Amino acid sequence: MATTYDCVIIGSGPGGYETAIRASQLGLKTAIVEKNKLGGVCLNIGCIPTKALLKSAEVMAESKHISDFGLNLEGEITPDFPKVIERSRGAASQMNKGVQYLMRKNDIDVHYGYGRLAGNGTVEIVPSENMDGEQVGEEKTINAEHIIIATGARPREIPPLPIDEDNVVSSTGAMTQTERPDRLVIVGAGAIGVEFGYFYKHMGTDVTIIEVQDRIVPAEDADVSKELKRSFKKAGINVMTGAMVQGYEEADGALKVEVETDKGTEYIEADQILSAVGVVGNVEDIGLEELGVETNGNDIVVDEFYRTNVDGVYAIGDVTGAPWLAHKASHEGIICVEKIAGEDVRPMDKKNIPGCTYCQPQIASVGYTEEQAEEAGYDIKVGKFPFKASGKAAALGHNEGFVKIIYDKKYGELLGCHIIGHDATELIAEVVTARTLETTGHEIMEAIHPHPTLSESIMEATRAAYGEPINI
Amino acid sequence: MATTYDCVIIGSGPGGYETAIRASQLGLKTAIVEKNKLGGVCLNIGCIPTKALLKSAEVMAESKHISDFGLNLEGEITPDFPKVIERSRGAASQMNKGVQYLMRKNDIDVHYGYGRLAGNGTVEIVPSENMDGEQVGEEKTINAEHIIIATGARPREIPPLPIDEDNVVSSTGAMTQTERPDRLVIVGAGAIGVEFGYFYKHMGTDVTIIEVQDRIVPAEDADVSKELKRSFKKAGINVMTGAMVQGYEEADGALKVEVETDKGTEYIEADQILSAVGVVGNVEDIGLEELGVETNGNDIVVDEFYRTNVDGVYAIGDVTGAPWLAHKASHEGIICVEKIAGEDVRPMDKKNIPGCTYCQPQIASVGYTEEQAEEAGYDIKVGKFPFKASGKAAALGHNEGFVKIIYDKKYGELLGCHIIGHDATELIAEVVTARTLETTGHEIMEAIHPHPTLSESIMEATRAAYGEPINI
Amino acid sequence: VRDREPEPVPAGTDSEGRRIKASPLARRMAQDHGVDLASMDGSGPEGRIVRRDVEARIEEGEAAPAETK
Numbered sequence A, B: 001m002a003t004t005y006d007c008v009i010i011g012s013g014p015g016g017y018e019t020a021i022r023a024s025q026l027g028l029k030t031a032i033v034e035k036n037k038l039g040g041v042c043l044n045i046g047c048i049p050t051k052a053l054l055k056s057a058e059v060m061a062e063s064k065h066i067s068d069f070g071l072n073l074e075g076e077i078t079p080d081f082p083k084v085i086e087r088s089r090g091a092a093s094q095m096n097k098g099v100q101y102l103m104r105k106n107d108i109d110v111h112y113g114y115g116r117l118a119g120n121g122t123v124e125i126v127p128s129e130n131m132d133g134e135q136v137g138e139e140k141t142i143n144a145e146h147i148i149i150a151t152g153a154r155p156r157e158i159p160p161l162p163i164d165e166d167n168v169v170s171s172t173g174a175m176t177q178t179e180r181p182d183r184l185v186i187v188g189a190g191a192i193g194v195e196f197g198y199f200y201k202h203m204g205t206d207v208t209i210i211e212v213q214d215r216i217v218p219a220e221d222a223d224v225s226k227e228l229k230r231s232f233k234k235a236g237i238n239v240m241t242g243a244m245v246q247g248y249e250e251a252d253g254a255l256k257v258e259v260e261t262d263k264g265t266e267y268i269e270a271d272q273i274l275s276a277v278g279v280v281g282n283v284e285d286i287g288l289e290e291l292g293v294e295t296n297g298n299d300i301v302v303d304e305f306y307r308t309n310v311d312g313v314y315a316i317g318d319v320t321g322a323p324w325l326a327h328k329a330s331h332e333g334i335i336c337v338e339k340i341a342g343e344d345v346r347p348m349d350k351k352n353i354p355g356c357t358y359c360q361p362q363i364a365s366v367g368y369t370e371e372q373a374e375e376a377g378y379d380i381k382v383g384k385f386p387f388k389a390s391g392k393a394a395a396l397g398h399n400e401g402f403v404k405i406i407y408d409k410k411y412g413e414l415l416g417c418h419i420i421g422h423d424a425t426e427l428i429a430e431v432v433t434a435r436t437l438e439t440t441g442h443e444i445m446e447a448i449h450p451h452p453t454l455s456e457s458i459m460e461a462t463r464a465a466y467g468e469p470i471n472i
Numbered sequence C: 001v002r003d004r005e006p007e008p009v010p011a012g013t014d015s016e017g018r019r020i021k022a023s024p025l026a027r028r029m030a031q032d033h034g035v036d037l038a039s040m041d042g043s044g045p046e047g048r049i050v051r052r053d054v055e056a057r058i059e060e061g062e063a064a065p066a067e068t069k
């Protein structure tokens, strides 16, 4: 007979596994179905392994300036590419083991295999093959009152660039291959594209990033795009914007990439192409049509508590659409399951989801960009503080970038903050929490930021917005 | 005739110079009197140059593990000590020039020379010698309705260790000397002592830190002291606690340091001793007695708006006593001068002043320690999250330390937070701001911390305190 | 040039002298719209009054014409 749970979650990414833990804590008998590896994209082929790669790149980059710190380097520092990859895989597998432990600790049943909704609270599971080529799971059926779909997303493929993980790699190929291309063309200048651009450049690869929009990291504030472009140019990373890849040809062991620009058609020689043009939700073949679960393209449609139009079926994380971020997935899952358990929960404010990019300089932002704030009809005041004026940045030898912060003139509401620079991804948490607490600029100025820190720059930018700048 | 100002500030440290800027912004005609260099201790011989030194030490430390990142080092990385010092002096002088610019930009008159209160709103200035041995300033008198004393503090000297900046150095000597001692005894394990311990160790010096109390960084939460001790031991830094230095003898070109411990008297051989036993306020010979300005030992006594008992005389920063921190000085100064200008200002909550220590692992904290919270009668819940469980820490290869966070059971008030680990000094800002905004644990859990970051650990520790841990 | 506006709104007290817990933004909006924070319950953690509470009150106020109050 099929085991019956209070809650079954399909997919064990940061959305799925954290939700499972919270569900179990709330007293729900919980199981998770996973066709591949615990931890999903994020832990196995996303956030964690890429950040490990980027750390190696950072150390490489810093080693080139080692004499700036008063240190002598006799000889040379060079990347051992397969070892860099190996280290990253190690970080991924460590985190994967961590999730295995968490499932045991929290009494969550893990059913490996491919899960499919079969109606009436039933999930059918069939064996599947994981990323290591191992067959996992067995055929079975489980039941649950509440089924949460957390199947995530996969790299988007575009017609001119079919992904074969050889000539054209996805992020997965780019982070697991042990041979480094000498020349890499990256298509797409979102977070993933620029992170790999930075990484491969510092591993010794000649990198060209091609973006169809008129600026890189186009989701960020325009000033941030400008600053990153300047920095990438200095680092020797080629950037082409307003350019569309038409396809490629293989000839003489090299790839000729056809790119359409304002000036006509250009050809770029490369050894590999990384397609980094976004992701699409995994909505296919999981029983959605059969049950009549509403979708919008590749996103499952949900309400503010992640309920689909079908009773007892919920969806969270990447499969519900943008922004495709791990922390969005886990927070959605926790809200979803707390609501199921009858807790007093508040819906998420989507404007409070920060976005981070981990190349150097790092980028982090939350809330409105200047353009968005104006479009939304706010009368705004904007403050900017360059890290060039920060004592900590001078001490660290990392003085690129700035904090830009946007306030509403009427109430002083903190509308948005955009940071580019060293450690930006850690600095943004203060702003996220402050927005969650409905701060105005005054509290940010009043908060006694320790000296010397980069975080002071958030206070200094706020003072600038209020017309009371101190250190600029 | 003497120039008359609305506001004269004696001392141009972070307290003095930021106050001067704010005063000028508020429409007060402002001057600053400085006997040495603009920027005070902090910029010239404190916060900034030490953080530059520590960055060199960090790069050295990381270089020893460079193969962990998949990088090959052929040859060796060695510190060029005079160059390390030179870089630090460069950072200091860059910041000093920055303050010169800020004074001009904000229309603040700078009067070099030694200032002394002469009663009736008069400050007498006489020439003085700066740290480079240059004679600065000329004899003159200036007047002001409001005089703010921001003369700061200097290293405390104890009888067994008279500071000669040769055998026994102060922090100033330790950060400016271009010859590195082979064996260094550091007396005092507060922030300055452990920072220099970490620095000299990674420059190649054999370091022993001696602390009279039973743990190092005794102002921090006890768990933090324990963790730092473990880390320092691993790094090969000798630590003696509950030990009192009695004096030293010079013999055969070496120093024999006499230390009293539980086990009796021990002798440690060293080439130099760093006295890092705190600071004392500069209250002498500035006219306080003549005017009858109340002091308490070496602290000027002030009210919540930094007014002394004498009308028109104020004091801010290190000269008003503990905690001796740059950000305390500047925030006090801004409050003081905004009050003078008739703004609607709130007094500072001293429990919201964070403290930071910049060795590796870094330490940062704000609010109550566990012990203090219990002593204050709170019924508390405590959460701890080790960086070992953080994906970002794994990616960075820095998984030492933890976040410990303390909440009041009754209202959920965030009472205190204690972080030891990589980047702790940047992470604490979120907590400072959250406390300023009177957060409870719920908002910290609700705030969507970006993944993967170290800042998530603050959220995870909070969840642990609430009995809802996810990633541990 | 000073741009201190909007000034921060200090936390008020209720009729029994207890401090009203409200977010800085909620306090600011309430002052602007003449909403009395002492008379309302907060929906935030520990009963904190947050923006949505004030917004709801403002909407109610607009829905109900002043003279019927």
Ligand SMILES: Cc1cc2nc3c(=O)[nH]c(=O)nc-3n(C[C@H](O)[C@H](O)[C@H](O)COP(=O)(O)OP(=O)(O)OC[C@H]3O[C@@H](n4cnc5c(N)ncnc54)[C@H](O)[C@@H]3O)c2cc1C
Residues within 6 Å of the ligand: A010, A011, A012, A013, A014, A015, A016, A033, A034, A035, A036, A037, A038, A039, A040, A041, A042, A043, A045, A046, A047, A048, A050, A113, A114, A115, A116, A150, A151, A152, A153, A171, A172, A192, A282, A286, A316, A317, A318, A319, A324, A325, A326, A327, A328, A329, B450, B451, B452
């Ligand atoms: C290269 C890269 C870098 C990234 N970096 C970051 C970053 O730094 N920060 C960030 O926030 N986000 C980052 N992301 C995005 C992040 O990985 C995702 O937002 C996150 O993983 C989404 O979590 P999820 O739980 O919704 O889905 P996923 O992590 O995609 O997990 C879905 C899981 O469901 C399983 N599954 C799917 N279908 C089935 C089925 N039918 N039956 C059983 N199991 C199934 C999958 O095998 C997978 O394990 C990155 C993504 C990539 C590709």
Ligand SMILES: Cc1cc2nc3c(=O)[nH]c(=O)nc-3n(C[C@H](O)[C@H](O)[C@H](O)COP(=O)(O)OP(=O)(O)OC[C@H]3O[C@@H](n4cnc5c(N)ncnc54)[C@H](O)[C@@H]3O)c2cc1C
Residues within 6 Å of the ligand: A450, A451, A452, B010, B011, B012, B013, B014, B015, B016, B033, B034, B035, B036, B037, B038, B039, B040, B041, B042, B043, B045, B046, B047, B048, B050, B113, B114, B115, B116, B150, B151, B152, B153, B171, B172, B192, B282, B286, B316, B317, B318, B319, B324, B325, B326, B327, B328, B329, B356
């Ligand atoms: C080694 C070291 C490291 C430190 N690191 C940190 C850190 O990382 N973070 C932190 O927050 N704090 C740190 N501090 C402490 C910090 O430097 C002080 O808290 C801060 O400088 C205090 O600022 P202040 O404006 O009160 O006084 P000061 O910075 O001491 O400035 C006082 C100024 O007044 C001048 N002056 C004194 N008397 C007269 C007079 N009669 N006439 C004219 N001028 C006069 C002095 O020359 C000096 O320039 C450190 C201190 C040291 C020694």
